[in-house]
Amino acid sequence: MTSSFLLMTFAICKLIIAVGLNVGPSELLRIGAIDVDGHFTVHPSALASVSSDFGMLRSPEEPLAVLHPSSAEDVARLVRTAYGSATAFPVSARGHGHSINGQAAAGRNGVVVEMNHGVTGTPEPLVRPDEMYVDVWGGELWVDVLKKTLEYGLAPKSWTDYLYLTVGGTLSNAGISGQAFHHGPQISNVLELDVVTGKGEVMRCSEEENTRLFHGVLGGLGQFGIITRARITLEPAPQRVRWIRVLYSSFRVFTEDQEYLISMHGQLKFDYVEGFVIVDEGLVNNWRSSFFSPRNPVKISSVSSNGSVLYCLEITKNYHDSDSETVDQEVEILMKKLNFIPTSVFTTDLQYVDFLDRVHKAELKLRSKNLWEVPHPWLNLFVPKSRISDFDKGVFKGILGNKTSGPILIYPMNKDKWDERSSAVTPDEEVFYLVALLRSALKDGEETQKLEYLKDQNRRILEFCEQAKINVKQYLPHHATQEEWEAHFGDKWDRFRSLKAEFDPRHILATGQRIFQNPSLSLFPPLSSSSAASW
Secondary structure, X not given: OOHHHHHHHHHHHHHHHHXXXXXXXXXXXXXXXXXXXXXXXXXXXXXXXXXXXXXXXOOOOOXXXXXXXXXXXXXXXXXXXXXXXXXXXXXXXXXXXXXOOOOOOOOOOOEEEEOOOOOOOOOOOEEEOOOOEEEEEOOOEHXXXXXXHHOOOEEEOOOOOOOXXXXXXXXXXXXXXXXXXXXXXXXXXXXXXXXXXXXXXXXXXXXXXXXXXXXXXXXXXXXXXXXXXXXXXXXXXXXXXXXXXXXXXOHHHHHHHHHHHXXXXXXXXXXXXXEEEEOOHHHHHHOOOOOOOOXXXXXXXXXXXOOXXXXXXXXXXXXOHHHHHHHHHXXXXXXXXXXXXXXXXXXXXXXXHHHHOHHHHHHHHHHHOOOXXXXXXXXXEEEEHHHHHHHHHHHHHXXXXXXXXXXXXXXXXXXXXOOOOOOOXXXXXXXXXXEEEOOOOOOOOOHHHOHHHHHHHHHHHHHHHXXXXXXXXXXXXXXXXXXXXXXXXXXXXXXXXXXXXXXXXXXXXXXXXXXXXXXXXOOOOOOOHHHHHOO
């Protein structure tokens, strides 16, 4: 018997006595006895580090232990132990901790698997330039995937705006950014997965093998398995990016131009289409990058006669150094079709990797001001194209007022770029919009920056959509009851529930999503509909 096993056993038994856990001593001893190549820890600092997330909206609840795996088999051994235990204690995979509402939490009776790459033994990304794909560990950060593939002059096709997220984390949701209109979300760019199911089985799945599991796991919120390996499609990486922002005072013209741009799929097109709403003058000058020069700040009053809401279209054109002479002509042709405010064109040029990693620079600035580790009551919605104008009137020009406490993204996507066999849910229209209210709450800020105010505003937005019969779907969803989850998944619910019964019948995995109840008693405190809906 090893000293580490004795330490683990001693620490766990102390926990039983101290807090009256509902997992039996024999099962805790089984956890400590699991033979893994990585390691378990019950160190207070390790437990504390996995008990909260980026959202900081829930009271921290420390798990029994943390597993740092070095292989898929380590993960499988833990899950098999949970599956065979009397109480089926929860096991939750945690990536970079960027969830908002405790989705990666295991509760005080569970074990967290710290998937973030770094433990000795987890496989490095394996690039196959001849086959145009890369195999990556589920806990690999996308920024590290980018760095590795660029060594071969290649890169994944579809991204998220923020690269310090894990591959398994984004594929369990969808993974979207301004490239999604053309390449689809990240889940549409996966060839193969290795998954540890809720029974502790390591299963390879793809279009040809274990197809139901493959599509179910993609966008499946971690309910059917823990992604330990993903095979991601690649393309030749551009070297540079022409990054352009233009302003609009008319929402109708703004959305018409966005929808026109995402309808273009030939060679002559922009490679990235996003946008954001400006109701606060400081936002355009301070958010996400130093795009606008501090010496030449953008003033809303200079481009809007009445000081009302403005809309910013953000577009890029990728190119190689050898194409620098033609990129100007291509951009000029594309811009001639758009109807932005003529005096509002702002352009910069940068390396491809710097564009993709642009949000990280803003993160470093916020960290330096102690403004990163604050509550983030984010609300991400997919809004059908037919109702986006109503959403603008009711939310952007109504509920939000003239303060936002953070950026508001808005951009359209094409539904035909999403595989309907995945578990991801989108509105039933060919074009739909992401509206992402990415707010930060400040304890000592103005009233409109405080957490309760922003949570109440989220509640009002959801109530408005319900009353106006705008059939929005939450992205990175959070619901209070199983009835709400059934409504969220709609026609996909029966299949979703069937996959759960097949691949995680004891409800061990991803209990923090609160979709299915784990049999382990007192996993979470009771959650009222009102408190959950308020975020």
